[in-house]
Amino acid sequence: MSEVADDEGSLTLVSNDGFQFVLPKKCAFASKTIRNMFNKNSGYIEAKENCVKFEDMRGAVLEKVCEYFIYKHKYSGYSGQVPEFQIPAEMGLELLTIADFLEA
Amino acid sequence: MSRRSTQRSQVSGPNSALTSFLREKGIDTSGIQALSQARARARNEAALRRSLAAEARAAEAAEAAEEVDEDDEVGESSASAARRKKKKKRSEDEDEEMLDFEEEEEEEPVKTRRGRSSRATTEIKLKVVGKRKRKSTAVKDTESEFEEVEEEEIVTVRATRTRKPTKAQLAKKKAEEQRQLEEDDEFNPDNFLDPAFRPAPGQIAFCADCECRFTVTPYSRSADDGEGLLCHTCGKKGAPAEKAARKKKQTNRTNKKSTARAILDGDTSAVKSLQEICINTVAKYIDDVETLGYIGSHNVDKISQIICKNRRLNGETIGLFFEPAEHVLRFYDCSKIPSDTLRQIGAFVPTLRRLHLNWCGLMKDECLDYYGTQLKQLTSLELCGAFNVTEECYIRFFKNVGSRLTEFVIKDTSRFKVAAMEALVDNCPELEVLRLHTLTFIDDECVRLLTGLPNLKVLEITDSQTSITDGPIIDCLNTFGPGLSELTLNGCRDLTDATLEAIHSSCGRLDILNLDELDFLTNDGISKLFTEWSLNYGLKELSLRDCVNLQSSGFARIIDHSGRTLEKLSINKCKDVNKDAWTFLQEFTLPELETLDISFVRCVDDAIVEGILKVAPELKTLKIWGCHKITEACGLREGMLLVGREADILA
Numbered sequence: 001m002s003e004v005a006d007d008e009g010s011l012t013l014v015s016n017d018g019f020q021f022v023l024p025k026k027c028a029f030a031s032k033t034i035r036n037m038f039n040k041n042s043g044y045i046e047a048k049e050n051c052v053k054f055e056d057m058r059g060a061v062l063e064k065v066c067e068y069f070i071y072k073h074k075y076s077g078y079s080g081q082v083p084e085f086q087i088p089a090e091m092g093l094e095l096l097t098i099a100d101f102l103e104a
Numbered sequence: 105m106s107r108r109s110t111q112r113s114q115v116s117g118p119n120s121a122l123t124s125f126l127r128e129k130g131i132d133t134s135g136i137q138a139l140s141q142a143r144a145r146a147r148n149e150a151a152l153r154r155s156l157a158a159e160a161r162a163a164e165a166a167e168a169a170e171e172v173d174e175d176d177e178v179g180e181s182s183a184s185a186a187r188r189k190k191k192k193k194r195s196e197d198e199d200e201e202m203l204d205f206e207e208e209e210e211e212e213p214v215k216t217r218r219g220r221s222s223r224a225t226t227e228i229k230l231k232v233v234g235k236r237k238r239k240s241t242a243v244k245d246t247e248s249e250f251e252e253v254e255e256e257e258i259v260t261v262r263a264t265r266t267r268k269p270t271k272a273q274l275a276k277k278k279a280e281e282q283r284q285l286e287e288d289d290e291f292n293p294d295n296f297l298d299p300a301f302r303p304a305p306g307q308i309a310f311c312a313d314c315e316c317r318f319t320v321t322p323y324s325r326s327a328d329d330g331e332g333l334l335c336h337t338c339g340k341k342g343a344p345a346e347k348a349a350r351k352k353k354q355t356n357r358t359n360k361k362s363t364a365r366a367i368l369d370g371d372t373s374a375v376k377s378l379q380e381i382c383i384n385t386v387a388k389y390i391d392d393v394e395t396l397g398y399i400g401s402h403n404v405d406k407i408s409q410i411i412c413k414n415r416r417l418n419g420e421t422i423g424l425f426f427e428p429a430e431h432v433l434r435f436y437d438c439s440k441i442p443s444d445t446l447r448q449i450g451a452f453v454p455t456l457r458r459l460h461l462n463w464c465g466l467m468k469d470e471c472l473d474y475y476g477t478q479l480k481q482l483t484s485l486e487l488c489g490a491f492n493v494t495e496e497c498y499i500r501f502f503k504n505v506g507s508r509l510t511e512f513v514i515k516d517t518s519r520f521k522v523a524a525m526e527a528l529v530d531n532c533p534e535l536e537v538l539r540l541h542t543l544t545f546i547d548d549e550c551v552r553l554l555t556g557l558p559n560l561k562v563l564e565i566t567d568s569q570t571s572i573t574d575g576p577i578i579d580c581l582n583t584f585g586p587g588l589s590e591l592t593l594n595g596c597r598d599l600t601d602a603t604l605e606a607i608h609s610s611c612g613r614l615d616i617l618n619l620d621e622l623d624f625l626t627n628d629g630i631s632k633l634f635t636e637w638s639l640n641y642g643l644k645e646l647s648l649r650d651c652v653n654l655q656s657s658g659f660a661r662i663i664d665h666s667g668r669t670l671e672k673l674s675i676n677k678c679k680d681v682n683k684d685a686w687t688f689l690q691e692f693t694l695p696e697l698e699t700l701d702i703s704f705v706r707c708v709d710d711a712i713v714e715g716i717l718k719v720a721p722e723l724k725t726l727k728i729w730g731c732h733k734i735t736e737a738c739g740l741r742e743g744m745l746l747v748g749r750e751a752d753i754l755a
Contacts, residue, residue: 068378078375085376089385092385092386093399095378096382096383096399096403097397097398099379100403104378
């Protein structure tokens with residue numbers, strides 16, 4: 001299937017405890033999973049509503065994920081010294097599972 | 105004048121008890137004295153020059169102020185100033201001549217030059233004389249008191265001048281210039297470079313910039329032109345820029361270092377993926393992790409790699425990796441894990457199919473016996489450095505595992521000998537992959553036994569301590585050569601072109617051929633192997649590291665035969681491959697080539713590298729250690745790794 005995903009505009013990511021994060025699509029598309037959801041050919045309801053609800057993500061974790069999306073968008077292709085992305089130790093494993101799911 | 109006085113003091117000055125004692129004993133201290141005097145003289149001359157200049161400036165300023173007051177017309181005053189200047193210049197020239205003739209008369213011309221400021225000059229001279237006395241010999245209290253008074257006077261003169269900067273500014277500037285000229289004339293490198301030139305900490309000095317009075321500390325900075333010191337406030341002005349420069353230099357160096365490290369790690373992208381970052385975090389805090397949970401087996405393996413690299417795999421952390429239904433377990437550094445804990449793998453993960461244990465030096469016989477009976481699905485075992493396991497244990501293990509075993513890799517042990525090999529061949533006929541790496545007793549007899557393994561697809565014999573000759577290898581190749589996809593005979597130094605002929609005639613499916621460090625191979629032999637080798641479609645990987653006889657013609661045959669299929673090629677240290685080979689290369693394309701190692705092929709330069717990039721569109725890694733002709737200017741493709749360039753490593 002060809003990849004047709006419009007990366008203009010923004011989308012909303014919702015955590016299971018109701019936190020909403022609005023961020024530019026091109027940042028969120030750092031995740032292959034989210035990009036596939038917004039593939040026009042696949043017809044996900046998320047693509048129509050511009051909103052993804054993650055049932056197994058806490059607000060705190062989703063916030064970190066969004067932070068990473070912005071971090072990645074900001075520094076990819078940047079030739080200078082890239083600062084390290086900090087993750088709290090206790091979140092490491094949980095975030096790893098989610099990163100695996102999101103293919104980020 | 106002053107110098108004469110010093111000489112006098114040398115003759116008749118008061119002596120300390122120690123000096124007279126030494127003289128009585130006939131010990132000569134003249135050398136020490138001369139040294140200390142020379143030092144003192146240098147210090148005093150510096151001080152004198154500075155105070156003279158200060159005095160002159162003060163006098164000049166006062167004079168100028170007077171004149172401005174006296175003369176009504178500004179033009180006239182400036183004209184007179186110019187006249188005066190001329191006069192001064194002339195007298196200065198005279199001074200120079202005099203200096204040339206007679207150095208001892210140094211102070212005299214200064215006096216005449218100063219003219220009106222003679223009073224001040226004498227005062228200073230008095231002070232200097234006093235000071236010198238104190239430095240060189242013992243000084244009476246009254247004298248030093250007198251000196252202090254003098255010093256204070258001068259200070260007041262200076263202080264008043266700095267407080268009154270209005271009218272006399274122009275004159276002061278002129279005096280400043282004059283002083284500069286004078287000092288240039290009097291410049292004496294010995295004095296200038298002498299550390300004693302710098303006032304000692306705790307002394308009072310005048311700032312070379314703002315001319316205020318301050319106490320010298322060890323941290324006082326010297327002025328930009330090297331003349332005099334700066335006060336705390338002026339010194340601080342230059343500090344931020346200096347600090348920034350130092351910081352910049354440091355960050356540049358760290359940047360360069362980290363880039364070099366990233367190149368060595370093969371890390372091209374600056375932004376890591378979220379998974380990598382998480383894995384690093386988890387590995388960092390592995391001691392606090394209670395259970396890994398389901399994070400995907402490739403992630404588990406990555407964590408295992410990282411904590412093994414950091415040498416943190418121990419009896420505690422290894423437990424995290426025991427997932428009951430796991431099929432594959434790889435531990436890359438088991439050096440801290442006792443045999444009992446290793447044994448637990450058999451109990452906790454009975455479903456294992458592949459088990460890789462590196463550096464398991466603590467493993468004992470019971471452990472391998474337990475694996476043999478407990479791991480019912482085990483098909484692949486890799487043991488590295490299990491030097492405690494005995495030959496009998498291996499024999500028992502092969503009997504237990506039997507034909508289930510398809511892959512066996514053993515490295516770094518002296519206890520794997522002919523008997524074990526025999527048991528392996530007898531019990532495990534289904535073996536497809538066999539790697540014998542750095543074993544002490546793999547000889548011709550062992551190799552000949554391998555003819556009993558007809559299904560072998562991968563054979564590696566690396567760095568055996570005993571000699572292996574062509575005969576048994578040729579026998580093996582005749583048996584399972586046609587099915588072989590990988591052949592590695594690194595470091596079997598006694599092999600000759602006969603082996604290559606056997607490869608040529610039998611190995612039709614060969615993809616990977618590693619013949620590192622076989623220095624008996626000739627260029628003709630290698631050429632023959634790749635000439636009209638229609639049996640083989642083309643190699644994917646070829647390593648001829650340290651095959652020192654390879655020449656351009658042999659290299660051309662290799663490219664001719666396998667150029668289309670090669671993904672990885674190493675001709676490390678094949679020093680005789682010269683420019684002809686690269687010219688030849690230009691006529692080909694290497695569509696699959698991803699990794700190329702041309703380290704220590706000394707003829708390689710920027711033009712050759714750029715030529716290679718043209719013919720190899722997929723090239724991702726190029727190793728060029730020791731190719732010192734390659735410079736920073738070498739044009740590279742984006743996302744490509746150039747490993748080992750001197751310019752990248754030398755900071």
